[in-house]
Amino acid sequence: MRIDCDIHPFVPNTRALFPHLPPHWRDTSEIRGIDDLHSVNYPDASPLTVRAEWRPAAGRPATTAALVGAQALDAFGSDIGILNCLYGVQTLYSDDLAAAYASALNDWVRAEFLDRDPRFRASIVVSLENIGMAVAEIERCAADPRFVQVLLLAGTSHPIGKRLYWPLFEAAVNHRLPVALHAGSELRNAPTALGWPSYYLEDYVANAQTFQYQLTSLFTEGVFNRFPELKVVMLESGWTWLPPLLWRIAKYWGGLRMEIPWADRSPAEIVRDQVRFSLTPTDGPADPDRLRRVLDHIGSDEVLLFSTDYPHAQFAGAEVFPAGIDEALRDRIAAANPLATYPRLAESLGGTA
Amino acid sequence: MQRPADIVDCDIHPAVRSMADLEPWLERRWIEHYKTYGALRQTHYVSGAPYHKSQPNASRRDAYPPEGGPQGSSPAFLSSHHLDANGITVGVLNPLVQSQGVRNLGHSAALCRAINHWQAEIWVAREPRLRASIVVPYEDPDVSADEIRHWAGDRRFVQVLLLSRSSSLPGNKRYWPIYQAAAEAGLPVGIHAFGNSGWPVSNVGWPSFYLEEMVGHAQTSQSGLVSLVLEGVFERWPTLKVVLVESGFTWAPSLLWRLDKAFDTLRSEVPHLKLRPSEYIRRNVWWTSQPMDEPENRRFLADMFDWLGWDRLLFSSDYPHWDFDDPTRVIMFPASEEQRQAFFAGNARAVYAL
Amino acid sequence: MASHVVAATAEFPPGTRRVIEIDGRAVVVFNVKGEYFALLDKCPHNGGSLAAGVVTGLLQSAEPGCYSYAREGEIIRCPWHGWEFDIKTGRSFCSVIRARARAFPVHIEPGQTIVEGPYRAETVPVRVEDDYVVVDA
Numbered sequence: 001m002r003i004d005c006d007i008h009p010f011v012p013n014t015r016a017l018f019p020h021l022p023p024h025w026r027d028t029s030e031i032r033g034i035d036d037l038h039s040v041n042y043p044d045a046s047p048l049t050v051r052a053e054w055r056p057a058a059g060r061p062a063t064t065a066a067l068v069g070a071q072a073l074d075a076f077g078s079d080i081g082i083l084n085c086l087y088g089v090q091t092l093y094s095d096d097l098a099a100a101y102a103s104a105l106n107d108w109v110r111a112e113f114l115d116r117d118p119r120f121r122a123s124i125v126v127s128l129e130n131i132g133m134a135v136a137e138i139e140r141c142a143a144d145p146r147f148v149q150v151l152l153l154a155g156t157s158h159p160i161g162k163r164l165y166w167p168l169f170e171a172a173v174n175h176r177l178p179v180a181l182h183a184g185s186e187l188r189n190a191p192t193a194l195g196w197p198s199y200y201l202e203d204y205v206a207n208a209q210t211f212q213y214q215l216t217s218l219f220t221e222g223v224f225n226r227f228p229e230l231k232v233v234m235l236e237s238g239w240t241w242l243p244p245l246l247w248r249i250a251k252y253w254g255g256l257r258m259e260i261p262w263a264d265r266s267p268a269e270i271v272r273d274q275v276r277f278s279l280t281p282t283d284g285p286a287d288p289d290r291l292r293r294v295l296d297h298i299g300s301d302e303v304l305l306f307s308t309d310y311p312h313a314q315f316a317g318a319e320v321f322p323a324g325i326d327e328a329l330r331d332r333i334a335a336a337n338p339l340a341t342y343p344r345l346a347e348s349l350g351g352t353a
Numbered sequence: 354m355q356r357p358a359d360i361v362d363c364d365i366h367p368a369v370r371s372m373a374d375l376e377p378w379l380e381r382r383w384i385e386h387y388k389t390y391g392a393l394r395q396t397h398y399v400s401g402a403p404y405h406k407s408q409p410n411a412s413r414r415d416a417y418p419p420e421g422g423p424q425g426s427s428p429a430f431l432s433s434h435h436l437d438a439n440g441i442t443v444g445v446l447n448p449l450v451q452s453q454g455v456r457n458l459g460h461s462a463a464l465c466r467a468i469n470h471w472q473a474e475i476w477v478a479r480e481p482r483l484r485a486s487i488v489v490p491y492e493d494p495d496v497s498a499d500e501i502r503h504w505a506g507d508r509r510f511v512q513v514l515l516l517s518r519s520s521s522l523p524g525n526k527r528y529w530p531i532y533q534a535a536a537e538a539g540l541p542v543g544i545h546a547f548g549n550s551g552w553p554v555s556n557v558g559w560p561s562f563y564l565e566e567m568v569g570h571a572q573t574s575q576s577g578l579v580s581l582v583l584e585g586v587f588e589r590w591p592t593l594k595v596v597l598v599e600s601g602f603t604w605a606p607s608l609l610w611r612l613d614k615a616f617d618t619l620r621s622e623v624p625h626l627k628l629r630p631s632e633y634i635r636r637n638v639w640w641t642s643q644p645m646d647e648p649e650n651r652r653f654l655a656d657m658f659d660w661l662g663w664d665r666l667l668f669s670s671d672y673p674h675w676d677f678d679d680p681t682r683v684i685m686f687p688a689s690e691e692q693r694q695a696f697f698a699g700n701a702r703a704v705y706a707l
Numbered sequence: 708m709a710s711h712v713v714a715a716t717a718e719f720p721p722g723t724r725r726v727i728e729i730d731g732r733a734v735v736v737f738n739v740k741g742e743y744f745a746l747l748d749k750c751p752h753n754g755g756s757l758a759a760g761v762v763t764g765l766l767q768s769a770e771p772g773c774y775s776y777a778r779e780g781e782i783i784r785c786p787w788h789g790w791e792f793d794i795k796t797g798r799s800f801c802s803v804i805r806a807r808a809r810a811f812p813v814h815i816e817p818g819q820t821i822v823e824g825p826y827r828a829e830t831v832p833v834r835v836e837d838d839y840v841v842v843d844a
Contacts, residue, residue, distance in 0.1 A: 193576060221561065243603075251647050
């Protein structure tokens with residue numbers, strides 16, 4: 001069993017979503033020229049956005065179930081793929097427009113992918129511009145068991161642990177949906193804490209900092225104390241940064257416990273219990289022995305989930321695992337860990353997790 | 354651990370008793386300006402920090418001078434309480450006195466000049482173990498370059514001091530006059546955590562807690578370092594030395610792996626770079642050690658030293674601040690005599706030409 | 708192990724602390740609401756002097772946003788890194804802190820017994836009619 005936890009279907013343009021938009025929003029989109037919502041998080045022609053052999057002669061990659069099934073699942077021997085659509089509906093400023101497009105996107109994924117290939121599962125995309133409407137979208141989609149998680153962009157308006165977001169965590173827990181943060185930003189804030197960089201390369205590298213701020217926020221605000229059943233999944237986050245971040249949080253917690261008296265478990269315990277990371281990209285050393293040391297620092301074989309990050313260009317060839325991850329751990333990462341993370345997926349496969 | 358014979362402390366914070374300490378070197382107009390308007394920065398409170406510190410002045414409660422005044426404000430007490438007590442042979446001063454990042458650029462420049470005189474005449478002149486940093490009004494890079502040239506060649510000053518939370522990313526071309534002047538003077542540029550950039554302290558907005566601000570310096574410094582490399586600062590000034598002060602360093606191996614990997618994919622965007630990012634960093638960048646992480650298994654830290662290189666790390670205490678590191682408690686894992694000597698003194702003596 | 712006289716109870720009121728030197732080690736003694744407790748005056752973290760720290764209460768929380776503040780005057784915060792310890796036991800309240808501040812037994816002895824010995828009271832004049840705080844270390 002191999003479960004790919006991070007696959008990206010691409011929306012060709014807003015017109016593809018029109019069948020799933022209410023007539024008023026469909027006509028508004030026509031009249032006002034809302035042609036495309038593809039975000040600068042992944043510029044179309046950037047070499048990182050699409051691996052060369054998956055780039056079509058014209059248009060966007062990964063737009064059909066047949067293509068994604070063949071390139072992302074068959075080619076890597078995966079049995080199941082979780083679809084995380086990154087179309088930029090989260091950056092719309094109007095509550096209503098954003099909610100309409102998020103719903104249309106979820107319905108598009110259902111109609112174009114889930115209904116066409118039983119190997120697919122999907123994440124529920126929500127806009128955080130209005131938390132009540134995000135919760136309503138979770139409730140609406142959760143009725144379909146093929147939706148297995150809630151998907152947010154890692155770069156939110158406010159640190160994700162803050163209480164304004166808690167209704168979303170509550171809804172997710174109620175439906176046994178992990179909450180995923182994926183690389184990318186709503187761009188309500190600049191890509192770095194020192195403003196807007198000059199290069200896309202800086203934006204992309206800065207995603208790892210975003211995840212670090214967010215994990216710190218989730219810890220300090222007590223999200224994992226309040227929602228002990230919650231799983232947070234960090235997608236396309238990189239994960240070699242994790243141990244030093246946990247050391248630093250623990251160090252300052254020792255002296256600043258008074259700020260967060262609800263914190264009971266150490267950051268490392270919380271991660272082991274409630275936080276997961278997609279495998280790709282492995283931002284690791286060339287030397288596999290050093291990568292083994294990083295895994296020692298992490299100290300848990302439960303936290304990594306198999307992913308190709310298709311069609312993003314993160315590795316060459318067909319071997320997704322970097323050298324330094326041994327066979328037994330590869331098996332865990334490919335199946336046991338995803339099954340333990342996604343209860344709705346496990347159930348649909350006849351498991352009990 | 355036994356205390357080494359030679360310890361260079363690369364981060365000591367002298368404080369003013371009050372801003373009146375700077376008046377001997379300020380024009381009357383700036384003295385009056387300060388009394389009337391204060392030193393306005395891109396932050397909200399007249400006094401105190403946006404995120405309240407864990408202790409008064411963010412400093413050790415046992416570091417108040419016996420004659421009164423805030424921690425770090427007495428040269429005599431700093432000498433006995435820190436340099437003598439902890440066996441510091443050379444200490445580098447990094448004043449975090451209100452000056453850098455002051456919005457009125459004329460005021461910022463005047464305060465920086467005064468602070469440099471104050472360091473030279475009140476601190477270094479009386480204590481031969483201390484060295485000063487040239488504090489520059491970095492949001493006015495041309496004036497900053499003038500300030501560097503003013504003190505260049507004065508061996509009391511061993512580096513140029515910037516803060517990590519600048520208004521633009523530090524590699525941005527607008528700051529290049531600073532690097533030009535530092536390179537001409539042969540002085541390292543120390544970038545110390547903190548400052549008020551005007552941006553939220555994280556790229557996901559304002560967090561709730563001081564704990565997050567403190568942890569977040571590590572992430573913000575990552576963005577700063579990436580900017581210096583990708584903008585080509587080290588391509589333009591191959592001999593420029595940058596020291597990241599109090600930013601943490603254990604994040605660096607992972608960042609370098611990530612940066613190289615992304616660079617390999619996206620290098621067509623940055624054709625001005627001739628080397629991989631990690632090669633510039635390996636050549637041009639150093640880190641101070643405090644606050645040293647404390648993983649339960651301290652040998653994990655030895656991996657970080659090995660991966661970054663024992664020649665890259667400089668001991669610092671951060672005296673008198675509350676998260677002070679004691680030199681006898683930072684290397685709590687096996688290390689060779691040669692490695693210890695490099696870390697506690699040799700690297701700093703080379704970087705700062707002491 | 709020997710018994711060391713710290714001070715007469717009358718001169719060591721609640722809310723105060725005293726440091727005594729025992730065999731070259733500093734020990735800090737606290738009067739917490741009339742009861743006396745002693746800790747090695749060296750934070751188990753990096754060795755900061757606990758005597759220079761601030762005494763506080765114990766802040767706890769059942770869930771985020773709820774604060775219960777109890778045991779005021781019973782917790783010492785190290786003046787360096789702010790680690791908190793229970794004055795009565797030396798225990799920490801943060802799960803990443805496994806180290807404890809070393810505690811010593813303290814009791815009250817009448818001056819009469821002290822004069823009879825064997826107590827060390829080199830620096831404290833002892834009068835038979837008073838009671839004294841004594842640390843066993």
